Amino acid sequence: MSTFNQDFYRGFDAIIFDMDGILIDSEPLWWRAEIEVLQKVGVPLTEEMCLETMGTRVDEMVSYWFHRFPWQGPGIEDTANEVVECVSHLVATEGKAMPGAVELVGQLEELDCILAVASSSPGNLIDVVLKTIGLENSFKALFTAANEEAGKPDPAVYLTAASELKANRNNCLVFEDSAAGIRAGKGAGMTVVAVSPLGRGVDIGDADFRVDSMFDCLPNSAN
Numbered sequence: 001m002s003t004f005n006q007d008f009y010r011g012f013d014a015i016i017f018d019m020d021g022i023l024i025d026s027e028p029l030w031w032r033a034e035i036e037v038l039q040k041v042g043v044p045l046t047e048e049m050c051l052e053t054m055g056t057r058v059d060e061m062v063s064y065w066f067h068r069f070p071w072q073g074p075g076i077e078d079t080a081n082e083v084v085e086c087v088s089h090l091v092a093t094e095g096k097a098m099p100g101a102v103e104l105v106g107q108l109e110e111l112d113c114i115l116a117v118a119s120s121s122p123g124n125l126i127d128v129v130l131k132t133i134g135l136e137n138s139f140k141a142l143f144t145a146a147n148e149e150a151g152k153p154d155p156a157v158y159l160t161a162a163s164e165l166k167a168n169r170n171n172c173l174v175f176e177d178s179a180a181g182i183r184a185g186k187g188a189g190m191t192v193v194a195v196s197p198l199g200r201g202v203d204i205g206d207a208d209f210r211v212d213s214m215f216d217c218l219p220n221s222a223n
Contacts, residue, residue: 003209004217009113012191013167016158017139018055019119021177022195022214023101024129026091027054033086034061037079041071055178057120057151058083084121088128097133098195100214105138107219118143118161118174120151120181141165153180155187162188175217182207193217 009015020026031050038045043065053061059080066076074082108115116139119126123144130136141164148156162169174185174192182205185192194207195214204210211217 002219004219006111006219009108009111009173009219011171012113012173013171014114014116014162014165015108015173016116016118016161016175016185016190017105018174018176018178018181019117019121019126019129020055021098022175023098023105023117023135024091024133025096025098026087026129027177029090029094030083030087033083033090037083037086038062038065041073041079043069043071055120055152055176055180057145058122059146060151084125087121088125091125091128091132095129095132097135098214100216100218102133102135104214104217105135109138111219114165114167115139116141116143116161116165118145118157120145120157122146151180152178153183153187155184158184158188158190162190175214176207179205 017023020030031047034050035045045065053064059076062076062080105115117126121144123142123146126142126144143157143161145151145157148160150156158174159169162172170189172190174190175195176182176185176192177195182192182194186206192207193209193211194204195211196204
């Protein structure tokens with residue numbers, strides 16, 4: 001019997017999804033945007049280097065590289081905004097749902113599970129993503145780490161989600177794909193599923209479960 005059956009999901013107060021790399025295949029889009037924008041200010045960014053800040057808030061990502069490669073010109077806020085604008089355009093024109101994501105959300109809706117999104121991305125980008133992949137009406141609430149004092153790996157956004165959803169934080173399920181996100185979910189006391197496609201080299205840390213794709217998490221219809 002699959003672990004991820006109907007009873008498993010019904011046992012949680014809330015099920016919270018990270019967005020980038022979980023609901024939408026946007027990590028490569030983020031890397032393209034980060035490289036394009038930051039190379040203009042002299043940061044010799046590569047895809048491999050982008051992994052160092054994967055899952056973190058965009059302003060914290062820009063600040064990280066500014067301290068590594070200080071530049072003259074646009075400040076951290078303006079640079080971060082430019083990255084977000086670039087990602088928004090790429091998502092709207094090229095964005096595709098992660099394999100199994102739409103199917104999993106749909107099946108959990110049928111089970112009347114309370115679903116939410118807790119992302120490092122700003123709220124306007126969350127809206128663009130959900131509309132692009134057709135899930136704009138699937139979640140009870142959307143939470144962004146942009147509204148917190150610190151982004152992932154700080155657990156703040158997950159703690160806020162549990163509080164606003166009136167859910168026991170120790171009885172929430174989280175889907176994450178980055179080391180920072182996994183640390184945030186575990187730091188909030190939640191059960192974490194690390195969705196780590198083969199070959200991505202993601203450090204799953206203390207995640208409770210590890211799967212290769214969202215298809216592995218579909219409820220067992222026989223239960």
